[in-house]
Amino acid sequence: xxxxxxxxxxxxxxxxxxxxxxxxxxxxxxxxxxxxxxxxxxxxxxxxxxxxxxxxxxxxxxxxxxxxxxxxxxxxxxxxxxxxxxxxxxxxxxxxxxxxxxxxxxxxxxxxxxxxxxxxxxxxxxxxxxxxxxxxxxxxxxxxxxxxxxxxxxxxxxxxxxxxxxxxxxxxxxxxxxxxxxxxxxxxxxxxxxxxxxxxxxxxxxxxxxxxxxxxxxxxxxxxxxxxxxxxxxxxxxxxxxxxxxxxxxxxxxxxxxxxxxxxxxxxxxxxxxxxxxxxxxxxxxxxxxxxxxxxxxxxxxxxx
Amino acid sequence: xxxxxxxxxxxxxxxxxxxxxxxxxxxxxxxxxxxxxxxxxxxxxxxxxxxxxxxxxxxxxxxxxxxxxxxxxxxxxxxxxxxxxxxxxxxxxxxxxxxxxxxxxxxxxxxxxxxxxxxxxxxxxxxxxxxxxxxxxxxxxxxxxxxxxxxxxxxxxxx
Numbered sequence: 001x002x003x004x005x006x007x008x009x010x011x012x013x014x015x016x017x018x019x020x021x022x023x024x025x026x027x028x029x030x031x032x033x034x035x036x037x038x039x040x041x042x043x044x045x046x047x048x049x050x051x052x053x054x055x056x057x058x059x060x061x062x063x064x065x066x067x068x069x070x071x072x073x074x075x076x077x078x079x080x081x082x083x084x085x086x087x088x089x090x091x092x093x094x095x096x097x098x099x100x101x102x103x104x105x106x107x108x109x110x111x112x113x114x115x116x117x118x119x120x121x122x123x124x125x126x127x128x129x130x131x132x133x134x135x136x137x138x139x140x141x142x143x144x145x146x147x148x149x150x151x152x153x154x155x156x157x158x159x160x161x162x163x164x165x166x167x168x169x170x171x172x173x174x175x176x177x178x179x180x181x182x183x184x185x186x187x188x189x190x191x192x193x194x195x196x197x198x199x200x201x202x203x204x205x206x207x208x209x210x211x212x213x214x215x216x217x218x219x220x221x222x223x224x225x226x227x228x229x230x231x232x233x234x235x236x237x238x239x240x241x242x243x244x245x246x247x248x249x250x251x252x253x254x255x256x257x258x259x260x261x262x263x264x265x266x267x268x269x270x271x272x273x274x275x276x277x278x279x280x281x282x283x284x285x286x287x288x289x290x291x292x293x294x295x296x297x298x299x300x301x302x303x304x305x
Numbered sequence: 306x307x308x309x310x311x312x313x314x315x316x317x318x319x320x321x322x323x324x325x326x327x328x329x330x331x332x333x334x335x336x337x338x339x340x341x342x343x344x345x346x347x348x349x350x351x352x353x354x355x356x357x358x359x360x361x362x363x364x365x366x367x368x369x370x371x372x373x374x375x376x377x378x379x380x381x382x383x384x385x386x387x388x389x390x391x392x393x394x395x396x397x398x399x400x401x402x403x404x405x406x407x408x409x410x411x412x413x414x415x416x417x418x419x420x421x422x423x424x425x426x427x428x429x430x431x432x433x434x435x436x437x438x439x440x441x442x443x444x445x446x447x448x449x450x451x452x453x454x455x456x457x458x459x460x461x462x463x464x
Contacts, residue, residue: 124437126456132458132459154432155433155462156432157350157399157415157432157433158412159411159412160410160411161408161409161459162405162407164407190412201458
């Protein structure tokens with residue numbers, strides 16, 4: 001494929017006139033989003049000698065002491081787990097917006113398994129906001145797209161709502177009970193009796209003693225009899241009571257396992273977030289959050305039109 | 306006359322024996338359709354008599370038409386269903402499929418029946434319906450939403 005190259009003096013980058021969406025690393029060709037530059041091209045610019053003088057001054061600042069489990073407390077600040085989605089420039093810009101949002105609204109520490117309450121601006125509600133209480137069953141994505149899913153049972157009907165953490169419509173995020181469960185995802189609560197996902201809307205916040213680690217709830221959930229929404233026998237669940245598995249299902253589940261993957265070093269390196277990709281995000285986070293701590297917002301009465 | 310009815314019931318019993326020799330089929334040979342289209346099974350959540358009968362008989366209503374050009378039903382769309390051998394119109398008030406952020410997703414596909422003149426068949430809605438439905442300013446739809454008067458967060462119910 002013949003691609004016409006132009007040389008941009010200003011940013012010293014090669015711009016591809018034809019097929020700008022295709023970047024290549026080694027022999028693998030992968031599709032990139034049209035609004036991004038390839039990380040390699042951006043790094044050429046970043047490592048240029050002109051920039052080095054300014055960067056060294058920033059790095060000389062005193063290093064803050066940060067907890068080691070930052071990655072698990074604030075996973076949305078980490079680069080995306082898919083290596084080909086990573087783009088340092090957009091990640092930096094998104095993080096900047098995230099700090100700005102955090103300076104207005106407090107986003108507390110929470111985990112899958114915590115019981116939370118979210119207040120959302122809702123024009124179809126008489127109070128103009130709605131508060132939903134539920135257990136966090138899933139936490140996904142990084143950057144401004146970071147979201148979590150709450151589940152509860154209201155009037156005998158299972159309800160789930162997905163909230164985006166940095167959505168400006170969110171007014172308040174409360175953690176009523178901070179705890180973890182044995183699994184990374186609690187989607188199996190959809191196939192469990194309703195008693196496991198029923199929480200009162202009037203639940204008072206359960207205080208946690210200061211400087212105590214996050215408790216792990218070792219509750220074992222009893223799943224409903226089949227049919228299920230997913231083949232849970234293949235998921236390797238910890239927080240579930242033992243269930244019956246037929247011989248055929250057991251053999252098929254065994255076949256579906258990929259025990260060799262833990263020896264695949266390249267895959268591990270790509271899916272994990274190494275020190276180079278992590279960069280100085282942790283330092284940056286603590287600096288930024290100390291600078292702009294959330295101020296208590298004064299409630300202004302809305303004007304009636 | 307009596308003889309003929311006796312014959313027909315016998316025939317009916319025989320045919321049902323032939324059709325259902327074992328327990329009712331609990332699996333489906335076709336793949337799961339992740340959206341509400343024709344022949345999707347729904348759940349009636351109002352307190353109408355026909356809905357209760359259908360639930361007792363274990364025969365959920367099936368979609369036979371979606372009043373839309375692309376024939377896929379989403380939250381708040383009007384559909385036609387078959388219940389107990391009758392054609393009924395209904396509104397979708399809860400979906401099982403993934404929803405947009407801030408929109409509730411339910412564990413079942415819920416519908417509320419309406420009559421041909423637009424009046425809801427039942428007098429109460431037993432499960433919560435999302436408040437997002439209130440943005441729909443349809444004449445028939447507002448009648449239906451007037452059944453759900455109490456709110457609990459982003460959800461509205463009759464109880």
